[in-house]
Structure formats: C-alpha cells, structure tokens
Amino acid sequence: MAQGGLTHLNAKGEAHIVDIGDKAATRRRAVAQARIIAEPATVAAIMGGSLKKGDALAVARIAGIMAAKRTSDLIPLCHPIPLTKVSVDIEAESATVIVVHATAETTAQTGVEMEALVAASTAALTLYDMAKAIDRAMVVTDICVLEKSGGKSGDFVRTP
Template identity: 65%
Template sequence: MAEADRLTHIGAAGEAHMVDVGAKAETERVAIAEGTVIMLPATLETILAGDAKKGDVLGAARIAGIMAAKRTHELIPLCHPLLLTKVAVDIEPDRSLPGLRVRAQARVTGKTGVEMEALTAASVACLTIYDMAKAIDRGMVISGIRLLEKTGGKSGDFRAGEG
C-alpha cells in the first residue's frame, strides 16, 4: 500500500493514535466548507424577517459555527487543538431551495490543516438554524455538508469537483 493511501491515525495493529506533526513546516492553511438547510418557504421568510420566537436565527448560527470551530479538537477524536487566526460563517438565503446556504472558512498558520474546523463550523451553524426554527418547521433537511476547498500544507490544494 502506498504511503499516501495509508490511514494516518491508525497504527499497524489497528490502534488509534494522534499524528505527530512536530516535524511539519508551519504554513498558512485555509479551508472552506458548506452546508444547506432546506425548509418551507414560510419558514425561510420568518427567519429572514427576524420573527422566529427564539430570536436572531442567523446571528446565533454564525456565533455557534465560530464557537464550534474553536472547539473541534474537543468534539472530533484525534484532532489537534489549533490556534485559529480566523473563522467566518456566512449564511445566505436561497429561495430556489428554499432555505439557507451556510459557508464557513477557517484559517491558521500551523502544522496541520483546518478542514475539520471549517466542516464543524458549517455543521453546527446548520444545526443551530434547525434548532432555532424547529418550532415552525420540523421537516427541515440539513444536507450537503462538504469541504469546498483547502489550501496549504504538504498535501497541496484541493477544490471540490477538481480531480
């Protein structure tokens, strides 16, 4: 099996371990992830009008996503704690869904990537939208959580849909 095809968190005997990144170079690393929350048109309008009973859905979701990115190492086994230099969560309405599109960006200058932090931010922002609007629409669907792109590090750049 080629080195690139091996799982880095699993030893030869199948035991889990945290990867030693001590010898890796510090580089700027950026990751962008997305997700969507599909809902009834009336639910979307209620959220956009600021009329949800629990308050500012979009503001709460942004903050929840940022906080989640900062705690990713506490949620995902074997993730390294990172000194993030930036986390941004943008939420845009998409009436064609209908619903909300969430995009999260995480940035660090460090020895390991920030893909998990961006994915966690997008996921938790979507979950927060669901939580805050579930009283009016329990049928909402969270979907499309995925990495859109990442830059930096030994493995190079990645963009979804490119090879």
C-alpha cells in the first residue's frame, strides 16, 4: 500500500516503480509547457532563425521529441512507454517571452505527463543553449502540465 497516497512509495516509505500490470491500456494524452523569458533581441533572433548556431526552433523541436522518447532513462521511476505521438510547438508569446508546448500521446497502461514535461523543458533548455552566447540572463520558467486526458484519474485542465 502506498504511504500517504503517494504511489511511488511503499508502506515502509521506500521508493519503487508502480505496478501497472493490472491496469488497462487506454488512450492517453498530455500537454505541457515551458516559457523562456529573454531580451527582445534574443527572442527576435531565435524566432527569426538568425542565431550563429543555426535554426534553433528546428533543433529544439527535435530535442524535445528525442527527450520525450528517453523519459524513463532520465526520470528514475517512470515506465518506458510506447509513444504514438510527440509534437513540440514553439511561438513568441510577446517580445520577451517564448512559449513551448509539447504534446505526448500513447495507448498504454500509464500516462504521458512526464513525457510531455520532459519534451517541453528539454526544448526550452535547447533554445537557451542555442542563444546563450547573446543572452545568458534568459530564464526558463513555468514548466507545467496544461492538460491531460485518459486513464483512471480522468481529465485535467489547468485553470489560469
């Protein structure tokens, strides 16, 4: 039995991977975000493709997708799950803010919130890496799940 309702802890408080063997495989989807706050010139350079390292948006999208596929290698108690879709969308929210939205989908016995979070944060960190030569003061922030659907716990939509 989980301690205090936390499924990754056993009755002794020890960390373990959750047994999902009896759970039904269902269609599951999660959307996560990350924001980057930067100087207006940095946002313009990233969005305009004028960084010396190349097309930051393309590299960040690929990095996010690759990271989602490796989530169980990065987060110790995550199950490896077959992803049916991963997408990463990046847009300028304002002159000083870039927002990354990552969507992960599967038909499996456990959810994809962590895969979406890892994709969004990795894409944002990749943008930081690609633009740090011109703006080391950038901030990666607001990493969170925006919505999820499927599974026993039902749907969730973050309210503003």
